[in-house]
Amino acid sequence: GGIITQTPKFLIGQEGQKLTLKCQQNFNHDTMYWYRQDSGKGLRLIYYSITENDLQKGDLSEGYDASREKKSSFSLTVTSAQKNEMAVFLCASRGTVYAEQFFGPGTRLTVL
Amino acid sequence: GDSVTQTEGLVTLTEGLPVMLNCTYQTIYSNPFLFWYVQHLNESPRLLLKSFTDNKRTEHQGFHATLHKSSSSFHLQKSSAQLSDSALYYCALTSSGQKLVFGQGTILKVYL
Numbered sequence: 001g002g003i004i005t006q007t008p009k010f011l012i013g014q015e016g017q018k019l020t021l022k023c024q025q026n027f028n029h030d031t032m033y034w035y036r037q038d039s040g041k042g043l044r045l046i047y048y049s050i051t052e053n054d055l056q057k058g059d060l061s062e063g064y065d066a067s068r069e070k071k072s073s074f075s076l077t078v079t080s081a082q083k084n085e086m087a088v089f090l091c092a093s094r095g096t097v098y099a100e101q102f103f104g105p106g107t108r109l110t111v112l
Numbered sequence: 113g114d115s116v117t118q119t120e121g122l123v124t125l126t127e128g129l130p131v132m133l134n135c136t137y138q139t140i141y142s143n144p145f146l147f148w149y150v151q152h153l154n155e156s157p158r159l160l161l162k163s164f165t166d167n168k169r170t171e172h173q174g175f176h177a178t179l180h181k182s183s184s185s186f187h188l189q190k191s192s193a194q195l196s197d198s199a200l201y202y203c204a205l206t207s208s209g210q211k212l213v214f215g216q217g218t219i220l221k222v223y224l
Contacts, residue, residue, distance in 0.1 A: 031210065042216045043157070043202065050210065090156055098164070099145055099209040103156040
């Protein structure tokens with residue numbers, strides 16, 4: 001088995017601030033993902049990476065940057081936090097057999 | 113592109129009654145993988161079921177679903193709802209293996 005960890009668990013920022021979220025996995029999976037989850041809007045893909053140093057934009061990449069410097073880690077940066085923004089950011093990695101994704105516990109963002 | 117439709121945003125049931133959550137999909141690929149994820153309150157999504165075999169029932173933790181390619185459906189069922197089944201359920205599809213396309217989600221609330 002393996003585990004995905006996300007830090008921090010809670011993130012409070014100010015409007016306009018640059019904020020970074022981190023994700024680590026020890027499954028040794030190649031592909032990792034960042035999703036945003038808003039109440040009532042399902043899961044929206046922000047970025048994904050199929051290998052170290054690879055980045056692929058998802059449907060919601062505007063306003064975000066990502067970085068995959070190591071196979072085990074994948075970071076997401078909110079380039080300019082929007083006032084009253086509240087969402088949960090979920091990191092995931094993809095299994096090798098059935099392409100199922102395993103999710104981390106999430107980072108809950110609040111922007112004041 | 114690929115899409116997944118979950119027609120019910122909210123399903124409310126009395127404990128002991130059968131559960132059926134609808135999922136239909138669209139893809140041009142003939143061999144999609146379909147998934148059901150469950151997300152309990154303050155937790156992250158967890159894989160519940162997966163299938164890529166036409167007309168074969170797949171079961172896990174009392175839930176079951178059958179992929180029907182003829183009708184592009186993968187409905188989630190359970191014979192008897194329990195209070196602990198109350199959660200958010202996502203149907204998801206991958207045809208490329210790289211990206212999952214999620215439905216909007218169905219909240220299941222089970223009452224005494």
